[in-house]
Amino acid sequence: MAPARSSVPAIEARGLGRSFGDHVAVDGVDVTVAPGEVLGFLGPNGAGKTTTVRMLAGLLPPSRGTARVAGFEVTTEAASVRASVGLLTETPGLYETLPAHRNLRLFAELYGVDDPEPKIRRWLERFGLWGRRNDPSGSFSKGMRQKLAIIRAVLHEPPVIFLDEPTSGLDPEASIDVRDAIEELCHGGATVFLGTHNLVEAERLCDRVAVFKQRILAIDRIDALRTALFGRHLRLVLRAAPDEKLAEALTLVQTFSGVGAVTPVTPTEILAEIPDPAATHPALVAALAAAGVPLLYVQDASPSLEAVYRKLLEPSLTAMGGSS
Amino acid sequence: MTGRARRIRALVTKEAFEILANRWLLLTVFGVPAAVVVLTVLNVASLAKAPLPASALPEALRGSCTGLSDNECAQVHLGRTFGALYLLLPMILPSAIAAYGIVGEKRGRTLEPLLATPLQTGELLVAKVIAAVLPGIAAAWLGYGLWLGAVRVLTGPGLVGHLTSPAWVLAIAVLGPLFALLATTVGLMVSSRATDPRAAQQVASLLILPVVAGLVGQLTGAVVLTIPVTLALIAGAAVANALLLALAVRIFDREAILTRWS
Numbered sequence: 001m002a003p004a005r006s007s008v009p010a011i012e013a014r015g016l017g018r019s020f021g022d023h024v025a026v027d028g029v030d031v032t033v034a035p036g037e038v039l040g041f042l043g044p045n046g047a048g049k050t051t052t053v054r055m056l057a058g059l060l061p062p063s064r065g066t067a068r069v070a071g072f073e074v075t076t077e078a079a080s081v082r083a084s085v086g087l088l089t090e091t092p093g094l095y096e097t098l099p100a101h102r103n104l105r106l107f108a109e110l111y112g113v114d115d116p117e118p119k120i121r122r123w124l125e126r127f128g129l130w131g132r133r134n135d136p137s138g139s140f141s142k143g144m145r146q147k148l149a150i151i152r153a154v155l156h157e158p159p160v161i162f163l164d165e166p167t168s169g170l171d172p173e174a175s176i177d178v179r180d181a182i183e184e185l186c187h188g189g190a191t192v193f194l195g196t197h198n199l200v201e202a203e204r205l206c207d208r209v210a211v212f213k214q215r216i217l218a219i220d221r222i223d224a225l226r227t228a229l230f231g232r233h234l235r236l237v238l239r240a241a242p243d244e245k246l247a248e249a250l251t252l253v254q255t256f257s258g259v260g261a262v263t264p265v266t267p268t269e270i271l272a273e274i275p276d277p278a279a280t281h282p283a284l285v286a287a288l289a290a291a292g293v294p295l296l297y298v299q300d301a302s303p304s305l306e307a308v309y310r311k312l313l314e315p316s317l318t319a320m321g322g323s324s
Numbered sequence: 325m326t327g328r329a330r331r332i333r334a335l336v337t338k339e340a341f342e343i344l345a346n347r348w349l350l351l352t353v354f355g356v357p358a359a360v361v362v363l364t365v366l367n368v369a370s371l372a373k374a375p376l377p378a379s380a381l382p383e384a385l386r387g388s389c390t391g392l393s394d395n396e397c398a399q400v401h402l403g404r405t406f407g408a409l410y411l412l413l414p415m416i417l418p419s420a421i422a423a424y425g426i427v428g429e430k431r432g433r434t435l436e437p438l439l440a441t442p443l444q445t446g447e448l449l450v451a452k453v454i455a456a457v458l459p460g461i462a463a464a465w466l467g468y469g470l471w472l473g474a475v476r477v478l479t480g481p482g483l484v485g486h487l488t489s490p491a492w493v494l495a496i497a498v499l500g501p502l503f504a505l506l507a508t509t510v511g512l513m514v515s516s517r518a519t520d521p522r523a524a525q526q527v528a529s530l531l532i533l534p535v536v537a538g539l540v541g542q543l544t545g546a547v548v549l550t551i552p553v554t555l556a557l558i559a560g561a562a563v564a565n566a567l568l569l570a571l572a573v574r575i576f577d578r579e580a581i582l583t584r585w586s
């Protein structure tokens with residue numbers, strides 16, 4: 001089996017769709033993911049994330065469209081796709097009566113891993129589970145189970161990894177722990193497709209995100225999405241100063257070239273839209289300092305990913321709120 | 325070893341570890357055969373001590389005992405009837421194991437990760453069947469051997485010779501495993517629809533009814549296991565197996581497992 005050449009996309013889907021009876025779960029996904037890229041697939045419950053992941057991982061045949069994953073066609077070469085990807089399923093699905101080690105050993109054999117023991121040991125040590133290897137996986141905490149399931153998915157060193165909601169149902173501490181584990185994977189050079197509705201996770205881990213509900217509503221780097229949806233904003237916070245100084249600062253910012261809309265938020269805080277921060281910020285800050293404006297700090301005021309997500313999903317969120 | 329053989333072996337090994345970790349299944353797998361051996365040996369022991377009256381022998385069988393005393397004939401007859409338990413044994417264990425095999429996977433949602441590997445659906449089915457069938461066949465053969473040993477020790481070689489007529493050896497060697505396969509396939513199919521392993525197992529164990537009927541027939545003398553009868557039963561079981569396996573392969577459709585078994 002030849003590994004996918006690096007110029008070939010790790011994942012390439014065209015019009016990929018799936019229906020269950022009359023119900024359209026996924027309505028045509030077009031996406032290209034470069035080798036080594038970490039793509040977040042963000043969507044609300046029922047958006048079709050799991051269905052998409054299953055199609056891309058060679059588990060579920062699509063109703064429409066095509067996809068190549070790790071160089072193989074998901075419909076005609078599903079077995080090769082399955083051999084070349086790792087899948088963390090929505091529920092860990094461990095054999096709870098069997099020891100952690102036995103769970104991993106089974107999957108190492110199923111994936112045809114050569115000399116699995118050192119690899120199993122390395123991963124268990126890395127994720128802090130080596131000491132518990134002989135305990136039944138059913139005795140593990142949720143976070144430990146999830147880490148075990150992640151190891152199970154990557155033991156065969158797949159070039160493409162699918163993670164379906166890796167931190168859902170975990171407490172903050174376990175989430176952080178699992179996210180650290182995923183971050184390690186992401187730095188390992190594999191292509192990662194991360195289905196999630198956790199925005200913190202997406203923000204921390206992903207090179208690009210796709211906001212998805214039956215189809216991709218937008219896909220880009222997070223800051224590019226922010227700019228596209230909200231423009232770019234700078235927050236200027238001033239020390240309490242005589243009124244005339246504040247008024248002077250406001251006028252200066254409003255008339256400065258390269259600054260768009262300016263909104264005074266409080267007497268000591270100004271929000272300015274700045275389309276090209278690299279060109280405008282240094283000059284603006286220098287001008288303010290030269291004019292003796294008592295600056296406390298200057299801060300990028302990009303809206304949160306949550307705001308981006310809400311804005312993209314707004315029509316459908318409203319529709320959902322209205323119908324249910 | 326090919327990838328296919330390696331995957332099947334891995335799954336069978338997993339199943340074995342799961343049986344060993346399940347107290348209830350373990351009790352079935354070791355307890356039931358042990359009980360059958362104890363029961364059949366006690367039966368022979370009691371016959372050796374207290375001879376049967378000739379009247380205990382069905383009229384139909386009297387003719388088949390040429391050269392034997394009525395008591396010996398009655399011993400052979402009852403011995404064969406109890407020997408038929410070793411045809412039942414390979415049906416009981418596999419249906420229990422198979423029922424737990426799939427329902428357990430459904431409950432633990434372990435099938436999706438399994439199906440995400442290069443494992444093929446047919447390989448999954450084969451592994452499940454092997455893991456369920458082997459303990460039943462092994463227990464039946466081992467128990468049968470132990471029992472014959474006990475009969476020999478307790479009554480001398482004469483009775484053993486009659487109990488191991490070619491028809492009976494053929495039945496234990498070939499018919500038993502075919503029955504085991506039948507029970508396993510039915511157990512797998514039923515449990516692929518049920519969510520409670522006990523329900524699945526109960527339905528599957530209805531399958532032993534015809535065999536029990538045969539056993540009763542043997543006891544009354546209505547059925548005598550001759551070579552032609554054994555061969556006919558083997559042919560019937562083989563055909564039934566082929567049909568059921570074809571059906572099972574259909575039920576074990578990958579997508580059906582993934583989208584309906586949850």
Ligand SMILES: Nc1ncnc2c1ncn2[C@@H]1O[C@H](COP(=O)(O)OP(=O)(O)OP(=O)(O)O)[C@@H](O)[C@H]1O
Nearest residue numbers: 020025043044045046047048049050051052583584
């Ligand atoms: N096997 C199936 N049969 C029928 N409908 C299905 C099946 N699988 C998924 N669906 C439907 O398809 C839609 C998408 O489901 P999917 O599980 O892919 O969403 P999701 O984005 O993963 O949601 P969640 O965040 O809740 O996991 C849902 O409306 C779901 O009910």
Ligand SMILES: [Mg+2]
Nearest residue numbers: 049050051090
């Ligand atoms: Mg999902």
